[in-house]
Amino acid sequence: MKIKTKIMRNKNTAIYIMVCAIGLIVFQSCKPKKSNESELITTIKITITDGGIPVGEFYWKDPDGDGGNPPTQTDTIKLNSGKTYISKLEFINESNGGYTDITPQIKSESVDHIICYTPTSAILQITPTDSDGKFPIGLQTEWKTNSAGNGSVRVNLRHQPGVKNGTCDPGESDADVSFPFVLQ
Numbered sequence: 001m002k003i004k005t006k007i008m009r010n011k012n013t014a015i016y017i018m019v020c021a022i023g024l025i026v027f028q029s030c031k032p033k034k035s036n037e038s039e040l041i042t043t044i045k046i047t048i049t050d051g052g053i054p055v056g057e058f059y060w061k062d063p064d065g066d067g068g069n070p071p072t073q074t075d076t077i078k079l080n081s082g083k084t085y086i087s088k089l090e091f092i093n094e095s096n097g098g099y100t101d102i103t104p105q106i107k108s109e110s111v112d113h114i115i116c117y118t119p120t121s122a123i124l125q126i127t128p129t130d131s132d133g134k135f136p137i138g139l140q141t142e143w144k145t146n147s148a149g150n151g152s153v154r155v156n157l158r159h160q161p162g163v164k165n166g167t168c169d170p171g172e173s174d175a176d177v178s179f180p181f182v183l184q
Contacts, residue, residue, distance in 0.1 A: 039102045040065050041175045043092040044155060046077065048085050048143065055085060060155075060177045065095060077153070077181040081123070085143040089115060091157065091175060103139065110137045112161040116168035117141065120151035123183055135166035145183045152178045 044060040061073040079085060093100040106113050110131075115138025117126040125144045128136035155178070160171030 039091075039100075039105065039174070040093045040095055041091050041102060041157070042094045043090075044175060044177055045090040045092065046155075046179065047088045047090070048077070048079070049087075050083065050085055055079065058179060060179060061094075063094065071177075074177070074179060077179050079143070079145050079181065079183055081145045081148045081183040083145050085145070086129075087126075087141045087143055089139050089141070089155070106157070107137070107139060111164060112159060113174075114138060114158050114160060114164060114166070114168065114171075116154075116156040116158060118154040118156070119181075120153070121149060123147050123149045124151065124153060124181060126153065132164075135164055148183050150180070150182045152180045154178045 042061065042063055042065055046058045048055040048058070056078070058075040058077045059073050060071060060075070062069075062071040089103075091102040091106060093102055111134075114136060115128070117128075117138065119126060123146045125146070127142045127144075128138040128140070129142050130137045130140040154176070156168060156173055157175040158168055158171045159174045163170040
C-alpha cells in the first residue's frame with residue numbers, strides 16, 4: 001500500500017509540474033509582442049547631392065536621446081537657390097559609444113512609417129521619392145530651392161502601425177527635429 005501511495009504522489013506531482021509548465025508557456029505566448037517599438041534615435045543625418053555630386057552631410061545629434069540634455073549639434077543646411085537636390089535621410093543610435101543604423105529597420109517596416117518634412121517657407125519644397133508601394137516613406141527626397149532666404153525644415157518620423165494613410169496625422173512621433181536652412 002505504501003508503494004502505491006508513493007507512486008500516486010509522484011504521478012500527481014509530475015502532472016502538477018506538467019500543468020504548470022504548460023500554463024507558463026501559454027501565459028508567455030499571450031504577452032504582447034514588442035515589434036515596431038520605437039528605437040532610441042540619437043542622430044539624424046541628411047546627405048544632400050547635386051547631380052550625384054555630394055553637397056554635404058548635415059547632422060542633428062542628441063547623445064542622451066529625448067529629454068535630458070539638449071541636442072549637442074544641429075547643422076544649418078546651406079544650399080544654392082534655383083536648384084534641385086536629392087537627399088537621403090538616416091536615423092542612428094549612437095548611445096553608449098555604439099553605432100546602430102536604424103534606417104534599414106524603418107525601411108523594412110515602411111508600411112508603418114512616414115517621414116514628414118515641413119519647411120517654414122515656400123522657398124524650399126521637399127518631395128519624397130520613395131514609397132512603400134502605396135504611400136511615401138521619405139527616406140529619399142527631392143529638394144527644390146526657389147529664391148534666396150532662410151528658415152527651418154521640420155523632419156518628423158511618424159510611427160503609424162496599421163493607420164498609415166499618406167498623411168502625418170495618425171500615429172506618434174519617433175523623432176521630431178528642425179534643421180535651420182539658408183538658400184544663397
